[in-house]
Amino acid sequence: MKSVIAESLVKTYKNGEVKALNNLSLDVEEGTVLGVLGPNGAGKTTLVRILATLLKPDSGRASVGGIDVIKNPDKVREIIGLSGQYAAVDEILTGYDNLVMFGELYHLGKKQAVARAEELLERFSLTDSAKRPIKTYSGGMRRRLDLAASLIVRPKVLFLDEPTTGLDPRGRLEMWGVIEDLVKGGTTLLLTTQYLEEADQLADEIAVIDNGTVIARGTSDALKKQVGGEKLEIVVNAENLMKTQEIVARVTGNKTTIDEGLRLISAPVTLGSNALIETLRELDSAGIHPLDVGLKRPSLDDVFLTLTGHAAEVKEEAK
C-alpha cells in the first residue's frame, strides 16, 4: 500500500514567476523510507509543506495514509509528524515544557502528556537537559527535541525536511542514528535532503528532484547503475604512469583516463574484482608498486551530475 501519493503537483510563487513544483508525482510505500534528494530551490520544502497540509498546491492531488490532504487536512494532521528545516520548538520554554505543551495540544491529557514527554526525552538522550530552555541547546539537541515533538502521537507517516542541514558532523551522525532507530519501528518516512550520502544512508528509495520535478527514482544502487558501472582507480609514482596505463588498458580492454596531477589512472571495468586482481598481478611482475588502488562505484554526486547535467548546485531557495 502507498502511504504517500503525490500526483502532478504544481505550485508557483510570486504570481507564477517562480515554479516551485512543476508537475511533480511520487509515492512512498508503507513502512519504507523515501529520500527526496535535490539542491536548494529544487522544491523539496514546498513538497513537504503541501503533504503536511501547510500549503495548498495550485493543481494536482496528494494523499497521506489514504486521506486527501487538500479536502481533509484535519484528518491528515492526526496521522502525520513533521519536523522542518528549523527546530520549530519554543526556544524560551524548556524541552520538557515544549513536549508537554505539544502533548496537550494533541489532546493526550496532562498526565499522559507528561508521561510521553519523559519517555521521549529519555529516548532522545535529552533527560539531563529537560529543564533547560531550548535556547541553551546545541543544534543537534534542538533537532532531536524537534523530532521528539513530531513523534508525540506516534505518527503513521513522518516528514523530515532536511533534518541535518546546519548540523556539525557529530550532530549529523547522532541524528542519523535516531532516524535509523525510528525507521526500524516501521514508520513510513519521507525525508528531504541535499546531502547525497544522507539519502544513501537512510533511504530505501531515492527520488532525485530538480526544478520542481522528479528526474530519477530508484534504490541508491539502481541510480548508481544508471550512471555506469564500477571504475578501477590506481595511483602510482609519476615515472610509472605510462607503464601502468598500458597494463590497465590491456587488462580491462577499455579506454583509460589519466589525471597527471593526481597521478591517477582510471578505467571502467565490468568484472571489477577480477580486473583488480589481474591488474595488481601484472603491476607486481612489472615491479610497479601502486600507492593507492581501488574499485570505485559512482557516488550520488556522480548520479546527480549525470542526471541534471549540473552539479548539485545551490540556487536561491524559493519560499
Next chain:
Amino acid sequence: MSAVQDIRVITQRQLRLLTRVPEVLIFSTIQPVMFVLLFRFVFGGSISTGQPGGYVQLLMPGIFVQTVAFTLAGTASGLAEDLKKGLIDRFRSLPISQSALVVGRTLGDSMLNIVVLVVMALAGLAVGWRPSSGIVKVLIGFVFLFMFGYALSWVGIFVGLSVADARVVQNVGFIVTFPLTFLSNAFAPTTGMPRVLQYFAEWNPVSTMVAGCRELFGLKNIFGATAGSFPSENPLLMSAIYMGVIMLIFIPLSIRKYKNSSN
C-alpha cells in the same frame, strides 16, 4: 470542549514566556511607569486642568490607554518571531482547531496588561492619582482597558502575519500606535491642535477610551475640543462600538490569514 483546552494551553504558553523571560514583563512595566513619572512632573506643572487633583488625574487614564494600545505591537512582534522560527508551522500541523491557537494567543498577550495596569495604578497612586468614583466604577474602567488591549491584540495578529519580520513589525506597531495615542486627548487638550487634527482626535478610539475612563474614574473630560460631538458626549458607548467593530473585522480576518499563512 477540546477547543477550550487548546485555548488554555496556548494562553498558558504565552504567560509562561513572561515568567521565563522576566525582562519582557519588567520592561513592559518600566516604560509606562516612566511615562507616568515624566508626564506627571514635566507637564503636570504647566498644564492647568481646572479640576481638583491636578494634571495627574487626567494623565493616568491617558497613560493606561496608551499602554494597553501597545499590546498591538507586542502581539504582532511575538507572532512574527514565532512565524520566522517555524513554530507556527508546527502549530498548524497539529490536528486542532487553528482558531483556538489564535484566541489563546490574544488572551495570553492581553493578560500581560493586567500585571502592567496594576503596577501603573500603584505608581499613579504614589504620585497623587486619586480616582474619586468608588471601587466598582474604577474596576469597570479597568475592564474597559483590558478589553481595548484584547481587541487591539487581534489587530496585532493581522499586522504580525502581514509584515512577518519581527524587527519591522516592532516599527509598524509604533507607527500605528504613536500617532493614535498622541493625536488624542490623552496627554493634552485637543483644543490646541489644527482643526483637522481636532476632528481626528475627537473620533480617535484612543480619545473615546481616555474620555470614558476619565468618566469612570470620576472626572470631567475637559481635554475635548468639539464639545457636544457624539464621541465626546458618549465616550463609553463609542469605545464599546469601536472595540466591537475592531473585533468584528479583525477576528475573522486574522483567523483567515493565520490559517492561510505560510512562512
